[in-house]
Amino acid sequence: MTGRPAYPSDLSDARWALIAPRLTAWRQARTDAGVGGRKPSYDLREIFNAILYVNRTGIAWRYLPHDFPPWPTVYHYFTAWTNDGIFTQLNYDLTGLVRTQAGREATPTAGVIDTQSVKTSGNVPLHTQGVDAGKKIVGRKRGIVTDTLGLLLAVIVTTAAASDNTTGIDLLDQAKATHPDPAKTWVDAGFKNRVIEHGAALGIDVEVVTKDPQIRGFSVVKRRWVVERTIGWIMQHRRLARDYEALPGNSASMIHIAMIDNLAKRATGENTPTWRDT
Known part of the structure; x- marks a missing residue:
């Protein structure tokens, strides 16, 4: 994490711990396969935070605040994770975890x-x-x-x-x-x-x-x-x-991201403050 002020949509340390293994394994697999060119210079957590910010606030990609990584970089990761099924896999992983915590079969x-x-x-x-x-x-x-x-x-x-x-x-x-x-x-x-x-x-x-x-x-x-x-x-x-x-597949990813946000908070017992909170 950078030293910037936190946004309400940012991942906590506990929620990032649930998501990080899948994303770091994806990046390492691409590195081992020689995909992606030069060494990545942006933190995966900040990229995921930026995607959550877009998902939660509804802004256009080009309107991302400047304290996030550049919007073309964030959008590149969003499309790559969509095409590689990362959001689907994260949803699957967290669904099993939350069901287990609720006393159900995974x-x-x-x-x-x-x-x-x-x-x-x-x-x-x-x-x-x-x-x-x-x-x-x-x-x-x-x-x-x-x-x-x-x-x-x-x-x-x-x-x-x-x-x-x-x-x-x-x-x-x-x-x-x-x-x-x-x-x-x-x-x-x-x-x-x-x-x-x-x-x-x-x-x-x-x-x-x-x-x-x-x-x-x-x-x-x-x-x-x-x-x-x-x-x-x-x-x-x-x-x-x-x-x-523009693409239906990206729409499906936005739904998965919203549920990943929901599931991660369930698993860690957290919530997001709203205007209704006192």
């Missing part, structure tokens, strides 16, 4: 699926956008799978025009590939027979959970509230209030 056996359509910014290529006719949103659709604690198991970002069926099938495949034990998944009524049949082929019982028609207004729906709460968690990171990323 590998989940059940999940909850939901989607969210969000508007896109002006820099997003048109061919990666679409129209969600039901919600009347032009943009992209995020599909996520969580465990019963609300921890992220899989994520996919598509055009908003993609059906829940198509998204759900891809999410089941991704979740099964990463976590081979899931036997049960809950979804809402937007997911139809194709998802149920595909889940059965994978050995996953997909149950459609609907709201009680006798209840008017808001009501807590069995199991589905868990994934909806997770969507609320990631929306606290302003970069995710709208989709600003």
Whole structure:
């Protein structure tokens, strides 16, 4: 760490200790393979802090404060870690740790699926956008799978025009590939027979959970509230209030980063001060 004043989004020593091994091993592997050219001159912790700053505040890369490493360097690491699956791996590692701390098995056996359509910014290529006719949103659709604690198991970002069926099938495949034990998944009524049949082929019982028609207004729906709460968690990171990323893969990484931030704080018992705190 440098001697600069800390930002609220910065990693504590305890949280950095959870993340550092994966990042240092990645850098060492590239060095051993002769990738990356000259010797790196920037601290990995400061680079990750800069990425967290962008994720939490929602600023453009070019607006990074000058006491961080240069924005092109930070963005280079962000894209490299996205392409090499580092954010996905960190999320996997921390999910297992938090589940173990909660007295659960490291590998989940059940999940909850939901989607969210969000508007896109002006820099997003048109061919990666679409129209969600039901919600009347032009943009992209995020599909996520969580465990019963609300921890992220899989994520996919598509055009908003993609059906829940198509998204759900891809999410089941991704979740099964990463976590081979899931036997049960809950979804809402937007997911139809194709998802149920595909889940059965994978050995996953997909149950459609609907709201009680006798209840008017808001009501807590069995199991589905868990994934909806997770969507609320990631929306606290302003970069995710709208989709600003040119590539869908970068959008998925921003979701992983928001959950890595959440998981690391859970594992260390920390939190981030907000305007609500006294």
